[in-house]
Amino acid sequence: RPPLIDTLIALCWPSPNRQYPPPREGEAKDEVTETNRGPAPKSPTSLSPEVENAVPKPADINPPIPVFNIASSPSSTPSSSPQTTPKVRAATVSENSKESANGPIPSFSLSSSSLEPPASAAALARASSNSPTPTFSSPSSTIPPPTMSMPPPPRPPKLNDIRTPSSSSLLGVPQTRPSPLPSRQQQYDRQPGTSTLAPPPTHSTKPSKPSRKVTLEPGHSPLDWARLANHPTADLRGLGPNAAYLRVTPSMLRRQTGRRGKDAWTALGGRVYNITPYLPFHPGGEPELLRAAGRDGTKLFGEIHPWVNYETMLSSCLVGLLVEEAEAQSSGDMEAMD
Ligand code: HEM
Incomplete structure (x- = not known):
């Protein structure tokens, strides 16, 4: 089968235990090109062709180094542990791959879901085949935003929302709800021209009486x-x-x-x-x-x-x-x- 078909099959039936064979020489670019298509941005390990050619080929690397997969999803582990922090586990590289025969390349992948599309696997394979140093591949761009148990705090209401009679109140009580008491808004409806910063009237407010003060002569303050x-x-x-x-x-x-x-x-x-x-x-x-x-x-x-x-x-x-x-x-x- 052409490698493109393999990729498509992997895309349609992802498996947490599935071992994706690393791409062969010449295939990695095609797969990456295929998987990079769409809104997902490049992974941090994406390198330009010049850089890829500059780094040593995997065949030059002799000591075998294990590959670590960091999976944060509990479903990716056999035991259903309540721990939610990412776990590190060693994974074997496919024996069919050319790279494994010459010594696997150390690589680390941080995956948050077992349903990770094979795009990350392809990117990982490409990264591991091209980089002699340990590489961290974090396909964060393909991870959906984490769902939090706590909802975000409610946005503070705008001043207009509080003062506008048509808008709902702070407690979410609709204004149209019949209330036996007049609302504060109705009680303290400000007069046109008065300051909005003025405190509401209280019992201690001086009763408004016309001032009887006189204008004193200069020097008699x-x-x-x-x-x-x-x-x-x-x-x-x-x-x-x-x-x-x-x-x-x-x-x-x-x-x-x-x-x-x-x-x-x-x-x-x-x-x-x-x-x-x-x-x-x-x-x-x-x-x-x-x-x-x-x-x-x-x-x-x-x-x-x-x-x-x-x-x-x-x-x-x-x-x-x-x-x-x-x-x-x-x-x-x-x-x-x-
Ligand atoms: C007992 C006879 C007095 C009468 C009938 C009288 C009457 C008045 C009146 C009508 C006002 C204007 C109040 C206003 O409209 O704000 C006033 C203000 C004032 N009076 Fe008298 N007054 C008397 C005695 C005094 C005395 C003995 C003093 C102090 C020595 C005094 C000090 C003042 C002061 C300071 C104000 C200004 C009050 C303010 O700024 O609110 N008054 N007075």
Whole structure:
């Protein structure tokens, strides 16, 4: 039979124990040409004709070296061992071959399946007949991709997939499925023009109210106030330098309204402050601040901005303590007795 028929038969009825006779001189090229036809790329041992002619012929090799076949498929071994790693076993070269008569050429073939087409055998035979050195023939190009027991991890969903209402959700639940609760997408459907990076609304979100802040005059920013309040020579109390702290009665406080040339005093948390120097610095405007002038502004202050630290901001404006009328009277009597 022509060798081409042999190859075709081997292709149609591959056998794990089948010994493929190495090609004879002149046949190897034909077989390789035949087997290389198609999408399979060249094996690593494919050599150009120049290189093939340059290497010594197998007939020059005398010492017989065994051939090793590495088969990873358990079905290629007689025993059905659960081991899945490739095994190495010695294989005999066909005695009919010319090469075996002259000494077999050491070669190693890495085969992952017993159903390997004879193309690899032909390539192996060609490689072993042409190369005097041990050759590793890995027909990886003909091996189908290994089937893994674990499926590949799911691809992360695109941002569009999450936001698009028509697409399925992360959990694979179709959007068309009826749900008693509104979906997050429906709850937090963003308004046009708002940022997509904005966090969803929470309970702690400040209720949106129109700001009542005013535009302050230049040089009256909070930083300017802090600079003025901490100035060592600034007299912001309006009592003269080194004046003692006063006991302020409600009647005294009522006279300090900020009108008729008098300073504006207000009581906050039991302390009386002269708020006159702070008026142009108040972000809410002078009229707003003056609502608390001449009286106890603790409740009003707490209703608008309880988070503002007035104690620190007005520490240099402290006039004294708010006391009851009777208390002030008795303390006055005590001083008179002294
Ligand atoms: C008790 C009388 C007061 C009234 C009626 C009042 C009123 C207001 C108002 C309406 C605003 C604008 C709030 C806004 O729309 O954001 C405001 C802001 C402000 N007020 Fe007053 N205020 C008073 C006392 C004070 C005092 C004594 C201080 C501190 C010494 C102060 C410090 C501030 C600050 C820092 C802001 C800006 C708050 C912010 O940035 O959110 N206020 N005030």
